[in-house]
Amino acid sequence: DIYLLYIEKVPPGPISLPIIGGLYKLNSSKPHLKLQQLTKRYGEIMSIRFGPSSSRTVIIHNTKFVQELYNNQKALDRPDLPFFELITPHGAGIGSRPYDKIWMLHTRIVKLALHKVCQNSLSEKVMETFEVLFNRLNEKGNGPQDIAIDLKLASLDITSSICYGFHDDDWTSDQMNLLLKDHDKAMSGLSPFNPINIFPFIKNLPVRLVKEIKDITQRRDELNQRIYDRHVENYTGEVHDVMDIIVDVMENGYNTSHITDSQKKQMDLKSLFMTLTCLSMAGIDNMQSIMQWSVLVLGKHSSVAEKIFMELQQTVAMDTSVTTESRQHLPYTEACVYEILRVSSITGLGVPHITREDIQVGGYKITKGTQIFTNIWHIHNNSHNWTDHEAVKPERFLDSNGQLKLKSDEIFKNYLPFGLGKRTCTGEVIILNVLFLFVSNLVRTQTIKIDNHISELIGNCDMSHKPPAYKVTLNPRVCQF
Numbered sequence: 001d002i003y004l005l006y007i008e009k010v011p012p013g014p015i016s017l018p019i020i021g022g023l024y025k026l027n028s029s030k031p032h033l034k035l036q037q038l039t040k041r042y043g044e045i046m047s048i049r050f051g052p053s054s055s056r057t058v059i060i061h062n063t064k065f066v067q068e069l070y071n072n073q074k075a076l077d078r079p080d081l082p083f084f085e086l087i088t089p090h091g092a093g094i095g096s097r098p099y100d101k102i103w104m105l106h107t108r109i110v111k112l113a114l115h116k117v118c119q120n121s122l123s124e125k126v127m128e129t130f131e132v133l134f135n136r137l138n139e140k141g142n143g144p145q146d147i148a149i150d151l152k153l154a155s156l157d158i159t160s161s162i163c164y165g166f167h168d169d170d171w172t173s174d175q176m177n178l179l180l181k182d183h184d185k186a187m188s189g190l191s192p193f194n195p196i197n198i199f200p201f202i203k204n205l206p207v208r209l210v211k212e213i214k215d216i217t218q219r220r221d222e223l224n225q226r227i228y229d230r231h232v233e234n235y236t237g238e239v240h241d242v243m244d245i246i247v248d249v250m251e252n253g254y255n256t257s258h259i260t261d262s263q264k265k266q267m268d269l270k271s272l273f274m275t276l277t278c279l280s281m282a283g284i285d286n287m288q289s290i291m292q293w294s295v296l297v298l299g300k301h302s303s304v305a306e307k308i309f310m311e312l313q314q315t316v317a318m319d320t321s322v323t324t325e326s327r328q329h330l331p332y333t334e335a336c337v338y339e340i341l342r343v344s345s346i347t348g349l350g351v352p353h354i355t356r357e358d359i360q361v362g363g364y365k366i367t368k369g370t371q372i373f374t375n376i377w378h379i380h381n382n383s384h385n386w387t388d389h390e391a392v393k394p395e396r397f398l399d400s401n402g403q404l405k406l407k408s409d410e411i412f413k414n415y416l417p418f419g420l421g422k423r424t425c426t427g428e429v430i431i432l433n434v435l436f437l438f439v440s441n442l443v444r445t446q447t448i449k450i451d452n453h454i455s456e457l458i459g460n461c462d463m464s465h466k467p468p469a470y471k472v473t474l475n476p477r478v479c480q481f
């Protein structure tokens with residue numbers, strides 16, 4: 001550490017202890033807060049050793065550095081987490097592979113598919129799911145309820161239909177539960193604090209955790225193959241879900257002239273399955289998390305929910321579902337979506353990058369192979385970047401005419417829920433639509449009251465920033481689906 005910090009001039013940070021490195025400085029459930037406090041001592045770019053890792057991890061707390069780094073091709077790879085070797089034995093999908101031509105090709109294919117899904121059938125699919133969800137929640141009774149699992153099932157349903165084109169009536173509840181259990185286990189491996197990532201030798205031991213991961217991987221591969229075969233049988237050339245575009249690529253090829261022959265070989269079905277798995281994992285988890293945050297934010301801030309309701313009453317027919325076509329006519333509702341994304345900052349410390357070569361940022365050296373996190377929660381929740389940062393104020397995103405501010409406005413300078421630079425969130429287009437549909441139709445059909453006493457909108461953060469546990473009372477309004 002002394003050599004790295006004082007001779008190599010890597011960003012400053014706490015001195016490491018044997019085995020645990022700098023982890024003693026981070027409260028295990030709220031590292032985003034601890035790191036924010038550490039900026040007072042070490043500045044907005046700091047480094048800390050996660051466990052016995054061979055290098056110090058860099059954590060950025062400033063948009064200028066994020067911009068500088070994440071537009072630099074040398075800082076766009078993803079760390080090769082030891083856990084990935086178990087969960088993606090056929091090579092990494094878009095979320096974990098290096099920033100290379102295969103990544104570009106997979107990303108282009110997936111984004112094309114997601115745009116087509118948005119154009120073709122997203123509103124319809126999502127509204128079917130929400131109708132089932134809200135009816136189920138209302139049937140549960142009037143008392144306060146923990147709705148986390150209901151929101152998870154809804155996000156599983158929506159994500160599965162986007163990725164694979166099926167709904168929960170294709171599944172038995174046992175299969176759904178197994179899929180969710182497998183999903184949770186797989187997601188836990190993405191956390192830098194997972195034991196396998198801190199102590200990589202565990203992955204070679206014959207222990208239960210490793211066997212479980214191998215079983216999950218096998219079940220997932222079999223599922224992907226089954227769904228693929230069904231899509232091939234029913235292939236019409238149209239793209240209704242991401243698996244459709246994979247079938248299209250495998251049947252008709254793709255414009256691959258700009259990649260080399262050896263790279264073309266990697267465009268095989270199994271590597272596309274890994275990309276699909278990655279999309280599905282990110283989709284289920286993030287969608288559930290942002291819906292949970294939305295209910296909490298709107299339930300705690302009933303005046304915001306009522307303003308959405310008034311805007312809806314003035315603009316759309318209240319007896320039918322709000323669809324994505326109304327987005328541009330509902331600026332306050334749209335601004336709420338932006339504000340919920342800001343206050344929740346669901347990716348917390350972002351998704352890690354790793355440097356391919358030595359680079360310089362802010363006068364510091366970031367050596368080759370360094371893992372980099374961005375404390376997105378801090379960038380969105382501090383008084384330097386945001387006026388009244390603790391308040392929920394969708395109006396901050398509106399201009400004096402009540403219209404949504406342009407992306408070039410100052411307000412967006414420190415707004416990066418989906419990351420920044422060349423490697424941002426693949427699902428942005430989907431989630432902005434889904435979240436708009438969720439918020440508008442939730443407020444249109446329900447009143448929301450949070451029953452627990454939650455003083456601030458701060459949750460636990462490992463791989464993502466989860467909301468604090470709460471119970472909510474939803475009461476149906478007169479307007480229904």
Ligand code: HEM
Binds near residue numbers: 283
């Ligand atoms: C509110 C919801 C979401 C937020 C805030 C969010 C945010 C992010 C962020 C910050 C990143 C990392 C960007 C970087 O490396 O700097 C990311 C990556 C990613 N997201 Fe999202 N995301 C959300 C929902 C989704 C959904 C619904 C999907 C899939 C349908 C998705 C798919 C992905 C994928 C595949 C990546 C990895 C991209 C890559 O490595 O090239 N995300 N997301």
